[in-house]
Amino acid sequence: MDYKDLANLIFPNAKPIEYYEEKYKKRDLPEGAIVTRFAPSPTGFVHLGSLYQVAISKKIAKQTNGVLFLRVEDTDQKREIENGVIQIVKSLEDFGLTPDEGMTGENEEIGDYGPYKQSLRKEIYESYAKYLLEQGKAYPCFATTEELDEMRAKQEAAKIRPGYYGVWAKYRNLTVEEAIEKIKNGENYIVRLKSPGNEERRIKHHDLIKGNVDFPENDQDIVIIKADGLPTYHFAHAVDDHLMHTTHVIRGDEWLSSIPLHLQLFQVLGFKAPKYAHIAPIMKEDDGGKRKLSKRKDPEAAVSYYTDEGIPKEAVIEYLLNIANSNFESWRKANPNSSIDDFELQINKMSVSGALFDIVKILDISKTVISKYTAEKIYEEAMNWAKIYDKELEEILNDKEYAIKVFGIERGNAKPRKDISKWSDVKENIEYMYDDKFFNKKEEYDYQKITDKELINKILKLYMEKYYDENDDKQTWFDKIKDLSEEIGFAREVKEWKAQPEKWPGHVGDVSTVLRVALTRRSNTPDMYEIMKVLGKERIFKRFQEVMNKNTI
Ligand code: GLU
Numbered sequence: 001m002d003y004k005d006l007a008n009l010i011f012p013n014a015k016p017i018e019y020y021e022e023k024y025k026k027r028d029l030p031e032g033a034i035v036t037r038f039a040p041s042p043t044g045f046v047h048l049g050s051l052y053q054v055a056i057s058k059k060i061a062k063q064t065n066g067v068l069f070l071r072v073e074d075t076d077q078k079r080e081i082e083n084g085v086i087q088i089v090k091s092l093e094d095f096g097l098t099p100d101e102g103m104t105g106e107n108e109e110i111g112d113y114g115p116y117k118q119s120l121r122k123e124i125y126e127s128y129a130k131y132l133l134e135q136g137k138a139y140p141c142f143a144t145t146e147e148l149d150e151m152r153a154k155q156e157a158a159k160i161r162p163g164y165y166g167v168w169a170k171y172r173n174l175t176v177e178e179a180i181e182k183i184k185n186g187e188n189y190i191v192r193l194k195s196p197g198n199e200e201r202r203i204k205h206h207d208l209i210k211g212n213v214d215f216p217e218n219d220q221d222i223v224i225i226k227a228d229g230l231p232t233y234h235f236a237h238a239v240d241d242h243l244m245h246t247t248h249v250i251r252g253d254e255w256l257s258s259i260p261l262h263l264q265l266f267q268v269l270g271f272k273a274p275k276y277a278h279i280a281p282i283m284k285e286d287d288g289g290k291r292k293l294s295k296r297k298d299p300e301a302a303v304s305y306y307t308d309e310g311i312p313k314e315a316v317i318e319y320l321l322n323i324a325n326s327n328f329e330s331w332r333k334a335n336p337n338s339s340i341d342d343f344e345l346q347i348n349k350m351s352v353s354g355a356l357f358d359i360v361k362i363l364d365i366s367k368t369v370i371s372k373y374t375a376e377k378i379y380e381e382a383m384n385w386a387k388i389y390d391k392e393l394e395e396i397l398n399d400k401e402y403a404i405k406v407f408g409i410e411r412g413n414a415k416p417r418k419d420i421s422k423w424s425d426v427k428e429n430i431e432y433m434y435d436d437k438f439f440n441k442k443e444e445y446d447y448q449k450i451t452d453k454e455l456i457n458k459i460l461k462l463y464m465e466k467y468y469d470e471n472d473d474k475q476t477w478f479d480k481i482k483d484l485s486e487e488i489g490f491a492r493e494v495k496e497w498k499a500q501p502e503k504w505p506g507h508v509g510d511v512s513t514v515l516r517v518a519l520t521r522r523s524n525t526p527d528m529y530e531i532m533k534v535l536g537k538e539r540i541f542k543r544f545q546e547v548m549n550k551n552t553i
Helices: 003-010 017-023 048-063 084-094 118-134 145-157 176-184 233-243 253-269 304-309 313-324 328-334 359-371 375-389 391-397 400-408 423-433 435-440 453-467 474-487 494-499 508-520 528-535 537-552
Strands: 035-038 067-070 101-103 138-141 190-193 202-207 211-216 223-225 248-252 275-279 283-286 289-292
Touching: 003 118, 003 138, 003 176, 017 118, 035 048, 035 248, 048 067, 048 084, 048 248, 048 275, 048 313, 067 084, 084 101, 118 138, 118 190, 118 223, 118 233, 118 253, 138 176, 190 253, 202 253, 202 275, 211 253, 223 233, 233 253, 248 253, 253 275, 313 328, 313 359, 375 391, 375 400, 375 423, 391 400, 391 423, 400 423, 400 528, 423 435, 423 528, 435 537, 453 474, 453 508, 453 537, 474 508, 474 528, 508 528, 508 537, 528 537
Parallel strands: 035 067, 067 101, 248 275
Antiparallel strands: 138 190, 190 223, 202 211, 283 289
């Protein structure tokens, strides 16, 4: 009896690997095209770090006319949640990162290299496990839980390296006959790799991000097929990335230490190994130190946070490219209006250690991104967000024509307004343009320099009676505020006043502030001329009148 008999006994129906080698043909792609994948477990949760990985993978695939596919790694069925795949697919879609191939729904997929869900690939793994068994490169292991516990306890007591390897690998050297007998007796078993590695030897490896690394060879006889008949992650990784013709594995650097094992699996199976790029995690400052951005501690770790807050996807992706390549920032400065598709991402320029997460930077990028949107686009995006997250804002925005006018204030020019960084900011930012919100707000407001109520009333009265004309162009409008300033004994120009501040109680800017605050209850707003244009005479006067009435009581 030989290995073949053993292999046939374990997997009697498995197809020869030639069947799959033939079925999953080499991809027909241009020279240099990168094929990469996102391979999450279907836990539903998408971490910002995963989004980072996908953003990089998608960009690299696109740049080289390659392929990004989504493979669901559900061989650890304990970790699964209901609708876990859909949530991942949806999150990627939310950020414009839909893969070219792979899972598109809980059970739907596109592409010629499927199934893309590992639990549906059981037969494929069996074929490759059988292939190894036939050559004596894998073996059935009959160790019971008690035996494994005992082994671990002994290793611990003797302070030696834990694991199932070398002399500890009790079932590694059973004869074929012994193994067959045990199986026929109904003993439980799993399938292990018969590792050809030696701990004393080192393997050298070039990682596209981490550079040259070297590790001791793997000598652990790792499990390849578990008791439930499914493969372990490591074995599935080698089989799948081979059959799916992955050229580059781009993944989190928590996997770097698995490199000796993964390379060994590729070698034992006779496959060409892909290139690897191990991405450093996104870090967070904590108590003066640094730690990984954590799913448990940081709400910003979940990509749903950005959707919930209404931070546009472009901003998040742009931020991620920013931390991926340090030259992105200068590229952006030189090309403020270019699409990020024009930026050439270089994977080997990614930092070896993790970048610090910076929400201020994200919001800053977001402000710039939004400032370039048209009023219509802002309207659509804010409305879509409001429909899910803020009924009050939805109501405000129901008058589309007016809302677009409001969003159009100081927009579409060379220096557009930059006061919105996320859709959840919008309500705050535009409320004063809506009378029912405006008149319902009771708080006091700060006129800054001019505090005398009589003077405030005088400014407002004069402005209404003498200086406001809805047909004025911007220059005339401003000249009239200067005239008004002069009439009440203030300097026409800020410059003049600065040169001789003792000469006037204040300047045109102080007068403008009175108008602005009376009009909006804010000292800081986008362009007042445009605000007045949108409000119109009647509403402006009503607001001024209200202030005057209050001041007189
Ligand atoms: N399923 C693994 C994970 O969720 C994938 C690792 C890899 O990309 O190889 O982390």
